[in-house]
Amino acid sequence: MTYAIGRRGVLAGIGMLFLGACSKVADTKIGGSLLSASEKWHMGIHRSLSDRMALAREYTRAERSPTFRGNGSVTVDTPQYEAAVEAGFSDWKLEVGGLVERPLSLSMDDIRALPQRTQITRHDCVEGWSAIGEWTGPQLSQILDAAGVKDAAKFVVFRCADTLAGRRYYESVDMVDAYHPQTIIAHMLNEEPLPVKNGAPLRMRIERQLGYKHAKYLTGIELVDSLDDIGDGEGGYWEDRSGYQWYAGI
Numbered sequence: 001m002t003y004a005i006g007r008r009g010v011l012a013g014i015g016m017l018f019l020g021a022c023s024k025v026a027d028t029k030i031g032g033s034l035l036s037a038s039e040k041w042h043m044g045i046h047r048s049l050s051d052r053m054a055l056a057r058e059y060t061r062a063e064r065s066p067t068f069r070g071n072g073s074v075t076v077d078t079p080q081y082e083a084a085v086e087a088g089f090s091d092w093k094l095e096v097g098g099l100v101e102r103p104l105s106l107s108m109d110d111i112r113a114l115p116q117r118t119q120i121t122r123h124d125c126v127e128g129w130s131a132i133g134e135w136t137g138p139q140l141s142q143i144l145d146a147a148g149v150k151d152a153a154k155f156v157v158f159r160c161a162d163t164l165a166g167r168r169y170y171e172s173v174d175m176v177d178a179y180h181p182q183t184i185i186a187h188m189l190n191e192e193p194l195p196v197k198n199g200a201p202l203r204m205r206i207e208r209q210l211g212y213k214h215a216k217y218l219t220g221i222e223l224v225d226s227l228d229d230i231g232d233g234e235g236g237y238w239e240d241r242s243g244y245q246w247y248a249g250i
């Protein structure tokens, strides 16, 4: 698990920083900076990681938008999806594979049986609209830990059921966003099962990223060491098609 190892390294770094700074404060002959180059390096890593792990703002129920619009694909235009809607998604499977110790095939009941997180957040779309909604689902980190992420994994790819302009929608994030506490696989919006227009039965919420990263109609999660061979190699549908930034942090 790359992130946990990274965090232990950072914590060790902070420990060294304080020890180092204290011993130098006792030393009356310090010239220039109190911090060594390696201490500055640790502090820099800590600042950037802690900034990336910071939580997105959460709102109250009173602040929820009265409606949460559907954008991009608002359904999946296949007989299989229509049948899945009819069946109440009882046969929907989320496949977890790639660089994992234990590939998983999770049913909706499996997803609902995991510990759940609920968060009321603002979605920002690059097309110039925002909406506040209440999302519920398990944290992605739980599913990654259950599958056992191999050390070689660097990215998580989200596979989707829908096709736009002849291309299958997909997205990807790095391990920092994958393990962010507000990165959840949502199956509910505003206390109801996720509507079709918003990605039923499962969609990503990646709260520190812009709207196009939040993959809807989720069918698979794949751990990879490179994005080069996926789609056109830019890491996502819009990144491939229109040159949107892969890192869409907010």
Ligand SMILES: Nc1nc2c(c(=O)[nH]1)N[C@H]1C(S)=C(S)[C@@H](COP(=O)(O)O)O[C@H]1N2
Residues within 6 Å of the ligand: 068, 069, 070, 071, 072, 073, 124, 125, 126, 160, 161, 162, 164, 169, 170, 197, 198, 199, 211, 212, 213, 214, 215, 216, 217
């Ligand atoms: N599978 C899939 N996911 C997608 C899209 C899409 O077209 N297909 N559109 C993206 C964009 S640009 C936005 S803004 C959000 C919209 O989510 P919403 O339909 O719940 O408003 O989904 C994102 N995820």
Ligand SMILES: [Mo]
Residues within 6 Å of the ligand: 071, 124, 125, 126, 127, 211, 212
């Ligand atoms: Mo968007």
